[in-house]
Amino acid sequence: MNKEKIQQKVTEILRNMDKGLVCKEPDGSIDPDKSIELDSLNVLKLIVAIENKFDIEVDDGNLTTEVIGSISKITNYILKKISNP
Amino acid sequence: MVKKYDVLIVGAGASGIAAAVSAAKSGSKVILIERYGFLGGLATSAWVGTIAGAYYITSSGEIKFANEGFVKTFIEELRSNNGLGEIAYYKDAVYVPYSPIVFKIVCDNFIRSEPNISLMLHSQMVNVKIKKKRINSVNTYTKSGMMEIHGEMFMDCTGDAELSFMAGVPIQKSKKFQYPSKMFIANQVDIKKAKAAGPDKLSKIMINASMLGDLNIPRLTGFFFETGRPGEVIVSMTRITGQDYKRLNLTNIKDLTYGEMEGRQQALICFDLLKKQMPGFESAYLSDIAPQLGIRESRRIKGHYLLNRNDVLSGRTFRDGIAWGVWPIELHTEGGKTDWVPIKNGERYQIPYRCLCPKNIENLLVVGRCISATHEAMGSCRVIGTCLAMGQSAGIIASKLASERLSTFSLNEKDLKNII
Numbered sequence: 001m002n003k004e005k006i007q008q009k010v011t012e013i014l015r016n017m018d019k020g021l022v023c024k025e026p027d028g029s030i031d032p033d034k035s036i037e038l039d040s041l042n043v044l045k046l047i048v049a050i051e052n053k054f055d056i057e058v059d060d061g062n063l064t065t066e067v068i069g070s071i072s073k074i075t076n077y078i079l080k081k082i083s084n085p
Numbered sequence: 086m087v088k089k090y091d092v093l094i095v096g097a098g099a100s101g102i103a104a105a106v107s108a109a110k111s112g113s114k115v116i117l118i119e120r121y122g123f124l125g126g127l128a129t130s131a132w133v134g135t136i137a138g139a140y141y142i143t144s145s146g147e148i149k150f151a152n153e154g155f156v157k158t159f160i161e162e163l164r165s166n167n168g169l170g171e172i173a174y175y176k177d178a179v180y181v182p183y184s185p186i187v188f189k190i191v192c193d194n195f196i197r198s199e200p201n202i203s204l205m206l207h208s209q210m211v212n213v214k215i216k217k218k219r220i221n222s223v224n225t226y227t228k229s230g231m232m233e234i235h236g237e238m239f240m241d242c243t244g245d246a247e248l249s250f251m252a253g254v255p256i257q258k259s260k261k262f263q264y265p266s267k268m269f270i271a272n273q274v275d276i277k278k279a280k281a282a283g284p285d286k287l288s289k290i291m292i293n294a295s296m297l298g299d300l301n302i303p304r305l306t307g308f309f310f311e312t313g314r315p316g317e318v319i320v321s322m323t324r325i326t327g328q329d330y331k332r333l334n335l336t337n338i339k340d341l342t343y344g345e346m347e348g349r350q351q352a353l354i355c356f357d358l359l360k361k362q363m364p365g366f367e368s369a370y371l372s373d374i375a376p377q378l379g380i381r382e383s384r385r386i387k388g389h390y391l392l393n394r395n396d397v398l399s400g401r402t403f404r405d406g407i408a409w410g411v412w413p414i415e416l417h418t419e420g421g422k423t424d425w426v427p428i429k430n431g432e433r434y435q436i437p438y439r440c441l442c443p444k445n446i447e448n449l450l451v452v453g454r455c456i457s458a459t460h461e462a463m464g465s466c467r468v469i470g471t472c473l474a475m476g477q478s479a480g481i482i483a484s485k486l487a488s489e490r491l492s493t494f495s496l497n498e499k500d501l502k503n504i505i
Binding site: 039040041044045047048049052 | 425
């Protein structure tokens with residue numbers, strides 16, 4: 001699965017969790033580098049969704065804002081996990 | 086049959102027990118009236134599972150008791166009877182799990198050791214007689230028949246403000262009560278294995294099951310608490326709403342009845358999920374489901390002061406403060422989540438005496454889950470540790486008021502400081 005596809009799925013996951021998490025820019029695009037704020041329940045929801053969608057195991061302990069603070073950060077995390085299971 | 090006491094207490098939960106013991110130790114003749122056949126209130130009938138609000142973390146990181154006196158004694162008694170688990174943390178708050186059966190026995194021991202306390206179990210207050218702003222007596226239905234019991238001072242420790250409601254005390258109109266839960270006990274749990282799976286494992290199982298449509302309850306976070314007995318845990322996974330996820334009014338008999346039945350159904354579904362998916366629960370069995378719904382909020386009076394969210398979060402002190410609160414604002418709310426707003430580390434807030442005093446009755450103190458506090462503030466001060474502390478102070482105050490035939494309105498800050 002390539003980076004673009006992963007990013008699309010991550011965006012979909014976040015939208016399903018909470019429409020407010022992913023905001024469109026004025027031109028209709030989505031900025032993957034825009035910070036997203038996840039409360040503790042949404043973090044758990046994200047973990048479960050990622051694990052199910054990408055068949056990877058998420059290490060809860062490492063999930064800081066650095067790792068999941070934006071769509072592109074989440075995408076990079078997943079890419080890394082997929083390439084180094 | 087007519088009996089008269091110095092202090093008449095309705096409700097033998099945490100606040101009622103503390104009040105009864107404290108009033109008795111202060112020299113009052115006390116009667117404690119309880120509708121169930123055992124003491125402890127929701128701690129023993131709903132199996133709350135944890136004593137919250139007894140400890141807090143100071144700004145230097147030390148764990149200390151939030152209040153001195155009865156809370157400390159009670160907890161130490163639980164521990165010496167092997168009824169207490171290890172101190173644990175949830176985010177920035179400290180709690181300690183306990184065994185409901187040991188809690189019951191410890192309550193019994195405290196009451197039995199006080200010759201000044203008369204206890205009536207299986208006794209239901211049915212109405213109140215009032216004369217000129219003072220409660221004169223309560224009529225109580227008991228197995229021996231109706232009894233009219235007179236008192237000098239009265240204490241509403243029912244949690245649902247039942248005595249206050251019957252006495253015509255203004256009650257806050259609340260559009261939202263916190264959702265209740267039905268707790269259950271699982272036995273033969275490999276607790277080490279369950280804990281090793283991580284603190285969020287159960288919640289992740291619930292979220293996953295919810296996403297797959299296998300779990301249809303409005304809650305996405307779950308916990309289990311060790312009771313201190315081998316292989317035994319109390320589980321908190323349920324959340325009871327009405328049909329279409331409406332909030333139940335737990336002072337409405339239809340809603341309450343529905344809640345109890347629905348709660349048991351949810352407990353069965355949740356246990357089934359645990360057994361199938363939660364590490365450590367493979368060989369567990371469902372030992373029992375709590376006899377009573379775990380009610381987090383019901384009626385609250387309108388007192389001389391309304392404790393609010395800002396008071397709690399800012400660690401406010403009052404000149405008429407009678408107990409310290411330390412628990413975060415914990416609200417079981419929509420969307421399956423629990424709102425959690427901590428008090429700053431090291432901070433505690435006080436509960437003012439005025440929150441216990443109804444405006445229209447001068448010999449009634451209201452204690453525990455039904456004091457004059459907003460929905461949000463009650464999200465903090467309803468917990469067992471805080472109720473024990475409130476009960477202790479209120480019991481001492483009630484004893485003093487009874488002995489001198491004073492009204493609740495007559496005490497000023499200096500008097501309070503001298504009394505407690």
